Each structure stands twice: as structure tokens, then as C-alpha cells.
């Protein structure tokens with residue numbers, strides 16, 4: 001069985017929902033279909049929550065009303081019969097009534113998570129009802145009962161595997177199994193989510209849990225491109241990536257994939273295919289265990305990094321210095337992305353700055369600390385094993401006019417990373433495109 005995930009744009013209008021339904025029912029194969037919220041909906045739900053945090057129920061109500069009008073119009077377009085319009089209308093109206101109930105109560109991050117879950121709850125219901133109206137043997141499975149995170153906010157893979165397999169065994173015989181991406185419960189049973197873009201993660205977790213034949217991520221572009229198409233012209237789809245290469249690209253900013261979604265697929269060896277709903281025949285990108293030597297595959301960029309430099313003559317010829325530095329980051333549960341060291345200093349980057357002030361204050365015990373915000377990690381991915389001589393120097397050469405702040409090479413066989421200021425991001429990506437793929 002295959003697991004297919006359709007992102008926000010792919011279910012972004014009644015017309016697109018119908019196309020997805022034709023696509024998934026084109027053959028009679030059983031499929032598990034993971035859906036995102038309709039595009040724009042999660043952003044609107046975030047906006048509603050922002051108003052409620054700011055104790056502005058009128059602002060929240062305005063967005064809720066706009067959203068409800070939009071969904072009511074979608075119902076008219078999506079269904080052919082009044083019976084299914086009415087069923088869906090009743091369901092959605094209940095969801096909007098529920099959303100409004102939050103304008104009258106004390107608002108915390110717990111309520112926010114419940115609000116954010118509504119986008120996927122609504123889209124999956126609409127699509128399930130449409131398939132049922134079309135006479136397709138369909139069932140909607142509850143992601144909130146199948147996907148759970150543990151005390152470290154990481155997916156609880158043991159629980160997920162058991163639940164997914166149980167649900168499939170108890171509900172055998174359906175042609176299409178629909179479920180919600182993104183949403184889950186946490187270790188305390190509260191409604192939670194897998195962070196923005198998390199539907200990809202849901203699909204990979206379910207695919208790995210069920211040992212699916214393939215996980216397909218359907219989106220609005222024909223696969224992973226060799227550079228970020230939002231900043232660089234003339235990017236091209238990459239037809240194949242090794243799991244490790246895809247994981248690096250996703251983690252370092254290729255928005256087409258959630259940063260950590262490849263991990264479960266990689267561990268269970270289920271291939272992942274990235275496909276385009278607007279052009280279903282395009283080959284897309286296949287992610288599997290094959291590794292092709294001698295190729296630079298793609299470039300990605302991740303914003304929002306902070307660079308911390310610690311200089312200390314005490315580091316010279318000393319041992320234990322780095323351990324002390326790392327322990328500070330461990331105490332504040334802040335992970336380090338890039339790191340470079342010299343005899344008298346260490347530079348590193350983090351993206352979670354919630355404990356920055358405390359971290360800096362502690363680091364000052366060991367040396368002089370300086371901080372640079374708004375940095376961007378540019379990551380070049382491909383065959384960067386030492387045997388593949390010269391590729392790192394080609395990448396470095398492309399950046400001869402760019403003030404590079406850090407270079408990290410040798411940490412993995414698949415990646416060389418450069419730290420630049422955010423304002424230099426676009427020209428860095430363009431320079432790499434020209435040299436590596438031009």
C-alpha cells in the first residue's frame with residue numbers, strides 16, 4: 001500500500017480537491033491519503049490565535065467570519081447533491097461554532113493548538129464526504145488517535161506503529177483511507193501538532209509505521225529543485241536523492257519538505273517520491289538508498305540563525321573546554337547546527353534563541369562572547385566525500401565575492417555549509433547556481 005500526502009495548495013480549492021480525488025481513484029489500489037489544511041487556513045488560524053492572545057475577540061471573530069464564508073462557498077461548489085452539502089455544512093458550522101467558543105474563554109497555548117488542528121479536521125472531512133458522494137469506499141481515520149509525541153516532543157514511533165496497524169486491521173477493505181496531516185496528541189494527551197509543514201512528517205511516520213511500498217508527497221512543484229525556486233531563476237528538478245541528501249536539504253531549508261520528515265522513511269527504508277499535483281505525469285524526485293557518486297545535487301538555505309563566537313586563550317592546548325561550552329547548550333536544551341573551532345575560539349550557530357541571554361551569560365565565564373543575528377546557512381548537498389576531490393573548492397570558488405562567516409565541511413559526506421548574512425542569501429544562492437549547475 002502507498003501513502004500519499006497532498007499539501008495545502010493541492011487541496012486549496014473545491015476544484016483542486018476534485019482533482020486530488022480523481023488522482024487517488026484513477027486506479028483501484030488501496031491508498032492512505034494524508035491531507036493538509038486548505039492553503040491559507042492554518043495562517044488564518046494562527047491569526048485568530050494571535051488576536052486571542054492579545055485579548056481582542058473582535059479581531060478573532062472577524063477572521064472566523066471571513067473563513068466561514070469562504071468554506072460555505074466551497075461547499076456549494078464541491079458537492080453535487082443537497083444531501084452531501086447539508087451533511088458537510090452541518091459539520092463545518094459546528095467547527096466554526098467551536099472556534100467562536102474560544103473568543104469567550106481564557107486563551108493559552110493549549111487552546112491555540114486546538115484551534116490550529118481545525119484546518120486539517122475540516123479539509124479531511126470535506127474530501128471524505130466528496131469521495132463518499134462519488135460512491136468511493138472511503139473511511140476517515142483520526143490522526144489525533146494515531147499520531148502522538150513523547151515527553152521530548154518527538155514522535156512516539158512505537159505508539160504510532162501500534163495504533164496505525166490496529167486502525168488498518170480493524171478497518172480493512174476500504175479503498176481510500178483519509179487522515180489528517182500535521183495534528184497529533186502530545187505525551188499528556190493534549191491536542192498538539194508536528195510544527196508548520198508537518199503533514200509531510202505525518203505521511204512519513206504512517207508510511208514507516210505501516211512499512212508502505214512508497215510515500216508520495218504531492219505538492220505544487222515537480223519535485224525537489226536543485227536550488228530554491230523562490231530566490232533563483234532556472235532551477236531544475238533533481239530526479240533522485242539519497243535519504244541522507246534529502247534529509248540535509250529538508251533540514252537546511254528546502255521548504256518542499258518538513259525539516260525532519262525524512263528520518264522515519266530513512267530508518268524504515270520506505271522510498272519517498274515528491275510529485276506535482278498540477279503535473280502528475282512529471283517524474284518528480286525519488287528519495288531512496290541509492291547513492292550516485294560524483295554528483296552535486298542541490299543547494300538550500302535556512303534563515304533565522306544566530307552565530308555565537310567564544311574566544312578564549314584558555315582554550316589553547318586545554319582539554320575539556322568544548323565540553324563546558326556544550327554543557328551550557330545542553331542545560332538550555334538548545335541544539336547547535338554549525339560549528340567551527342580554532343585554537344583560541346569556537347563559533348557556532350543556533351536557531352532557537354529562547355534562552356540566548358542565559359546561554360551568553362554562562363558562556364562569558366569561559367571567554368569573550370559575541371553574537372550576530374539574522375544569519376543564513378547555505379548548504380550544498382551531494383557527493384562531498386573526500387574521495388570526490390575538488391567539489392568543495394568549486395563551491396568555495398563560487399563564493400569568492402561573498403563575505404562568508406563560517407564554513408563547515410567534513411561533518412558528513414553529503415554536505416558543505418556556509419554561513420552568510422541574511423542580506424547576502426539571494427546572491428549566494430545565485431552564485432552557487434551559476435557555478436554548480438549553470
Ligand code: ADP
Pocket residue numbers: 006007008009010036197218219220221223224225226227228229230253254255256257298300
Ligand atoms: P505544500 O503546501 O504542498 O506542503 P510547500 O509550500 O510546503 O507545499 O512546499 C512547496 C514549495 O516549496 C514550492 O512551491 C517551492 O516554492 C518551495 N521550495 C523551496 N525550496 C525548494 C526546492 N529546493 N525544491 C522545490 N521546491 C522548493
Ligand code: ASP
Pocket residue numbers: 007008036037042043119181182195196197198199200
Ligand atoms: N497545515 C499545516 C501548515 O500549514 C501543515 C501542513 O500544511 O503541512 O503548516
Ligand code: MG
Pocket residue numbers: 007197200255256257258
Ligand atoms: Mg509543506
